[in-house]
Amino acid sequence: MSDVRFGDPQALLAQARAARDRADFAGATSAADALLHLNPRDPRALVLKADALAGQGDHRSAMAFYGAALAQGRAIAMPPPDLRAELERAARAQADGARRFEQGLRDGLEERGYHPASSSARFAASLDLITGRRRLYYQQPKFYMFPGLPQIEFQPRETVDWLAGVEAAAPAIREELDAILAEPALFAPYIEDRANRPRNDQAGMLDNAAWSAVFLWKDGAEVPEVAARCPETMRALAEAPLCRIPGRSPSILFSKLQAGAKIPPHHGLINPRLICHLPLVAPPGSHFRVGGETREWKEGQAWAFDDTIEHEAWNGSGRDRTILIFDVWKPEITAEEQDLIRALFATIDATGGGAPKLGV
Known part of the structure; x- marks a missing residue:
């Protein structure tokens, strides 16, 4: 042969x-x-x-x-x-x-003692990765990367224990929000054109009222006429480690997503901070994805997440969804590092670098 x-x-x-x-x-x-x-x-x-x-x-x-x-x-x-x-x-x-x-x-694994409902959530995520149920997402800040921070999508609650106090204040915050919602003209599109930056439509969200906001603080400065109307909201955030960078953050706002609207996948600008959501008007069918995990907003149930990991939102309900948003330092960022990051942005401003506003 x-x-x-x-x-x-x-x-x-x-x-x-x-x-x-x-x-x-x-x-x-x-x-x-x-x-x-x-x-x-x-x-x-x-x-x-x-x-x-x-x-x-x-x-x-x-x-x-x-x-x-x-x-x-x-x-x-x-x-x-x-x-x-x-x-x-x-x-x-x-x-x-x-x-x-x-x-x-x-x-x-179950024969060897693994219990999906009660075993380590991190191990469960690793199992989803090895079986292809989940993609691996990384921090991809659009402006500033602080190295060595954990790649975590939704921050574990035990590392942000102060968030429980914000949740406890949700009914009082909701009352202040209701007064704001009664004046629709206060809301403006979240993505607005900036004269000192090239026009970027950002997947149709530029000047789009489908995603709008009312700011209590914006780019590190109080908006007095709004903050004065929301004393319970500001009191609830007193214990939060707000990310304070003059001219940049914090931003504190009520964010409204219209019924049927979507916020396309995107990444935030800097990774030393977390973005926090407190849902206040959250009809069933309004969802949020960070990396490989999707959650449904539920009124009074807050979370913190890394916005430099790809994330998106959609409101599949028939009503508007409104949440409180604010930004805080990640727990791993030391007081010295916070000062150095502030010094970095101050130096950028002093040299005319004109870093983009951080937003949330």
Whole structure:
């Protein structure tokens, strides 16, 4: 018999397919290996090799070859019908294999003491990552990066224990908000044009009243005529470690998202701070995503998050959603580092660097 490594590709392809169809997985492996010797990137051969491995019970290795076949197939703009059918089947096989892998993993972990509802939330996130249920997101500040900070989407509550005091004040804050909501003219689009910056439409949100705000503090300065109307709100924030950078932060505001409106995915400007939300008018169906985790706003239930990780919001309800937003220092930023960050921005201003406003 001649060495199959030097056979005709079309003959080898037919041989491999025939062997696969009659469940001769050893023969299919031999022919597929011969095809891959001729062209290691041949997507048809990669699928056949995966099929042979799966037929022999080696599903983990099969997944690797299905994945390689799909990667090669994506580089072909218009695959011929026979290849398209093979790739579609490979995609289904890979999805089935991923489900089997995940179920086996979760079953085995539960046998070893893992409890999804009560075990470590960080471990649960790692499990979602390894099984492909979750993407990994990183801090991507648009202006200033402070290195060495944890990559955390929603801040653990035990590190922001003062947030409970803000939640306790939610009924009093809501009363002050109701008086503000009674004057719709007080709200202005959150994304406004700035004369000293190039015009950036920001996915249709520029000057869009669908996302509007009333500021109690803006860019590090009090808005007296609004703050004076909200003494309970300001009193509730007295214990919060507000991120104070002259000319930049904090910002404290009531943020309204109209029914049906969406805020597109975006990143914040600096990562030494957290953004905090206290939902005050939160109809069911209004949601917020940070990185790989999505939550529904619930009235009186606050959270803190890293806005330099990709985030977005949408209001799928039939009513406007309104929340209190403010920014605080991350717990890892020391008092010395806070002073140095303030000095950095003061120096930028003094040298005419004109750093962008931080917003929230």
